[in-house]
Amino acid sequence: xxxxxxxxxxxxxxxxxxxxxxxxxxxxxxxxxxxxxxxxxxxxxxxxxxxxxxxxxxxxxxxxxxxxxxxxxxxxxxxxxxxxxxxxxxxxxxxxxxxxxxxxxxxxxxxxxxxxxxxxxxxxxxxxxxxxxxxxxxxxxxxxxxxxxxxxxxxxxxxxxxxxxxxxxxxxxxxxxxxxxxxxxxxxxxxxxxxxxxxxxxxxxxxxxxxxxxxxxxxxxxxxxxxxxxxxxxxxxxxxxxxxxxxxxxxxxxxxxxxxxxxxxxxxxxxxxxxxxxxxxxxxxxxxxxxxxxxxxxxxxxxxxxxxxxxxxxxxxxxxxxxxxxxxxxxxxxxxxxxxxxxxxxxxxxxxxxxxxxxxxxxxxxxxxxxxxxxxxxxxxxxxxxxxxxxxxxxxxxxxxxxxxxxxxxxxxxxxxxx
Amino acid sequence: xxxxxxxxxxxxxxxxxxxxxxxxxxxxxxxxxxxxxxxxxxxxxxxxxxxxxxxxxxxxxxxxxxxxxxxxxxxxxxxxxxxxxxxxxxxxxxxxxxxxxxxxxxxxxxxxxxxxxxxxxxxxxxxxxxxxxxxxxxxxxxxxxxxxxxxxxxxxxxxxxxxxxxxxxxxxxxxxxxxxxxxxxxxxxxxxxxxxxxxxxxxxxxxxxxxxxxxxxxxxxxxxxxxxxxxxxxxxxxxxxxxxxxxxxxxxxxxxxxxxxxxxxxxxxxxxxxxxxxxxxxxxxxxxxxxxxxxxxxxxxxxxxxxxxxxxxxxx
Numbered sequence: 001x002x003x004x005x006x007x008x009x010x011x012x013x014x015x016x017x018x019x020x021x022x023x024x025x026x027x028x029x030x031x032x033x034x035x036x037x038x039x040x041x042x043x044x045x046x047x048x049x050x051x052x053x054x055x056x057x058x059x060x061x062x063x064x065x066x067x068x069x070x071x072x073x074x075x076x077x078x079x080x081x082x083x084x085x086x087x088x089x090x091x092x093x094x095x096x097x098x099x100x101x102x103x104x105x106x107x108x109x110x111x112x113x114x115x116x117x118x119x120x121x122x123x124x125x126x127x128x129x130x131x132x133x134x135x136x137x138x139x140x141x142x143x144x145x146x147x148x149x150x151x152x153x154x155x156x157x158x159x160x161x162x163x164x165x166x167x168x169x170x171x172x173x174x175x176x177x178x179x180x181x182x183x184x185x186x187x188x189x190x191x192x193x194x195x196x197x198x199x200x201x202x203x204x205x206x207x208x209x210x211x212x213x214x215x216x217x218x219x220x221x222x223x224x225x226x227x228x229x230x231x232x233x234x235x236x237x238x239x240x241x242x243x244x245x246x247x248x249x250x251x252x253x254x255x256x257x258x259x260x261x262x263x264x265x266x267x268x269x270x271x272x273x274x275x276x277x278x279x280x281x282x283x284x285x286x287x288x289x290x291x292x293x294x295x296x297x298x299x300x301x302x303x304x305x306x307x308x309x310x311x312x313x314x315x316x317x318x319x320x321x322x323x324x325x326x327x328x329x330x331x332x333x334x335x336x337x338x339x340x341x342x343x344x345x346x347x348x349x350x351x352x353x354x355x356x357x358x359x360x361x362x363x364x365x366x367x368x369x370x371x372x373x374x375x376x377x378x379x380x381x382x383x384x385x386x387x388x389x390x391x392x393x394x395x396x397x398x399x400x401x402x403x404x405x406x407x408x409x410x411x412x413x414x415x416x417x418x419x
Numbered sequence: 420x421x422x423x424x425x426x427x428x429x430x431x432x433x434x435x436x437x438x439x440x441x442x443x444x445x446x447x448x449x450x451x452x453x454x455x456x457x458x459x460x461x462x463x464x465x466x467x468x469x470x471x472x473x474x475x476x477x478x479x480x481x482x483x484x485x486x487x488x489x490x491x492x493x494x495x496x497x498x499x500x501x502x503x504x505x506x507x508x509x510x511x512x513x514x515x516x517x518x519x520x521x522x523x524x525x526x527x528x529x530x531x532x533x534x535x536x537x538x539x540x541x542x543x544x545x546x547x548x549x550x551x552x553x554x555x556x557x558x559x560x561x562x563x564x565x566x567x568x569x570x571x572x573x574x575x576x577x578x579x580x581x582x583x584x585x586x587x588x589x590x591x592x593x594x595x596x597x598x599x600x601x602x603x604x605x606x607x608x609x610x611x612x613x614x615x616x617x618x619x620x621x622x623x624x625x626x627x628x629x630x631x632x633x634x635x636x637x638x639x640x641x642x643x644x645x646x647x648x649x650x651x652x653x654x655x656x657x658x659x660x661x662x663x664x665x666x667x668x669x670x671x672x673x674x675x676x677x678x679x680x681x682x683x684x685x686x687x688x689x690x691x692x693x694x695x696x697x698x699x700x701x702x703x704x705x706x707x708x709x710x711x712x713x714x715x716x717x718x719x720x721x722x723x724x725x726x727x728x729x730x731x732x733x734x735x
Binding site for chain 2: 189190191193194195196197198199200202266267269308311312313314315316
């Protein structure tokens with residue numbers, strides 16, 4: 001299959017290229033060698049970019065198919081231009097055995113949509129007690145190890161896990177939150193939580209855990225990716241750690257660069273997220289740090305939750321929001337607000353996550369995987385349950401009118417989505 | 420921000436969910452209406468026909484004796500039919516969701532739901548899902564609000580002090596977990612009380628409480644100085660020992676209202692307590708039963724205030 005994408009605005013964040021031109025895909029890879037194509041796509045007026053790479057998307061399989069299925073969520077991924085995604089291990093059972101990982105990978109591959117990179121459980125059943133067989137899991141296809149949203153309060157186990165991972169060079173992806181300080185909390189501990197009477201999680205629950213983690217990175221040399229930052233204080237710690245050249249990277253979720261605790265309004269359970277939406281000051285600091293590169297990339301933190309999980313009082317509601325199909329429009333919205341060039345904006349969901357994942361996609365250079373997203377940056381999308389393919393219809397952005405609609409998604413040279 | 424869910428399109432009270440966000444006029448209307456019901460509760464025949472033929476469902480997802488009883492009396496004095504449901508031990512334990520419970524009761528033709536729930540915001544969720552002719556009255560939701568308690572506190576203060584605009588009010592004790600404190604603070608700031616103080620140890624103060632318009636004191640003696648009104652909060656048994664406080668005795672020593680501490684307030688200060696009291700913990704018996712105490716009148720006024728709230732929402 002040879003594809004000729006003609007006359008689009010080609011944006012390749014890795015090289016900085018942003019010009020009208022053509023892209024050719026041959027045998028599943030980007031090619032310089034323009035030959036007679038099997039299919040020509042007229043991309044006039046559209047942006048041609050590397051397919052998006054999402055570092056956190058829950059597919060809910062195995063075990064949680066009542067919330068979403070691999071099929072529904074892979075549909076959502078390609079409808080959102082996402083060609084690669086990493087899925088956290090908090091399935092049921094968790095991804096702590098090679099057999100489960102292997103099955104998930106094979107099921108995903110058979111669907112022929114986005115590429116799926118499973119993140120293995122760092123500890124057995126995510127209980128934070130015993131290490132998983134990381135080498136076996138890596139062989140089965142795990143690209144990193146994490147606790148998803150489960151706590152790891154035992155610092156002895158955390159230390160040993162990092163030592164073990166560092167021994168073999170396995171990356172560890174962790175969300176930072178002190179389990180004791182976060183206990184029982186459902187919102188940012190601040191004026192809004194005080195007014196609403198919601199149990200809070202103080203900002204220092206994040207900085208304390210991050211401080212401890214950075215100390216362990218110093219001690220072990222483990223390669224750590226810090227997931228879903230939510231506070232201004234954590235950004236400062238990361239900034240200093242990067243200056244020190246510690247082997248760390250980090251991401252933020254699309255919700256946290258756009259929303260803050262004020263958006264809870266009158267107990268809107270759509271805003272029940274993990275980590276909690278924090279203050280306006282935190283949100284602004286996150287949006288800024290993502291622009292200046294302290295935060296490496298943006299992820300959807302896609303978490304399909306059904307209505308039964310959301311039609312509950314705020315503290316009882318299930319945390320999470322759908323996001324795969326909102327990743328592009330919310331990234332564009334962020335980039336526009338920061339007045340960034342399109343290539344710099346898209347880098348946060350293409351070349352940067354590719355670097356963290358250690359994959360060759362996320363760029364348009366010759367011989368790179370033929371994964372592309374072709375989108376109309378002006379066409380708008382009204383966020384409504386019926387406009388989302390994901391089985392999870394819940395998001396704080398319901399009712400928003402957002403710019404950025406994907407027209408074609410191409411994975412390994414195959415058109416897997418067009419609209 | 421969404422429209423205030425308590426008010427209908429005309430700005431009238433559709434539900435009572437929180438004192439926060441209610442205009443001054445609405446608060447005054449409730450207090451004035453309650454004033455007119457005080458007479459009723461003192462008559463020999465203690466009934467008015469305002470809610471005749473209406474059904475009031477008391478939905479208590481959390482145990483309560485006093486609040487539930489006063490709502491029941493208030494509804495009966497308005498001639499409503501009252502149905503008490505102690506959900507804590509019925510359908511919720513069978514796994515029925517909150518909204519299913521409400522939908523089922525709604526099918527039994529309810530007019531007013533009086534709701535107590537341990538989750539902050541639960542009455543908002545219910546109010547979003549009831550039919551247009553149904554009304555929700557919050558009888559306490561988590562740490563968030565207890566608006567009828569706040570209103571009866573305001574009523575009591577107005578009864579004894581007349582004018583809010585010269586008052587110094589101190590609220591003492593466990594502010595962190597108190598829905599009573601939050602509701603009263605919003606009521607006092609809306610009605611123009613110039614100084615509202617909260618007194619307690621740091622462990623019982625919520626983050627950024629100053630944003631509610633209060634001054635924070637950790638020294639009770641300094642905080643009580645020249646107060647016109649002292650509101651003592653109940654300290655829950657489970658909080659008397661642990662990470663928040665070392666012991667009830669030590670709490671009493673620093674934050675219990677004793678006669679000598681009360682002497683620092685104005686000579687005509689009133690002492691209030693939402694009940695039930697822990698004598699010897701947050702309040703000494705000499706004060707609770709003393710000349711400054713208006714704790715029992717609070718209970719009586721509570722009935723008139725709840726009659727006012729139910730009659731107003733049902734009429735809108």
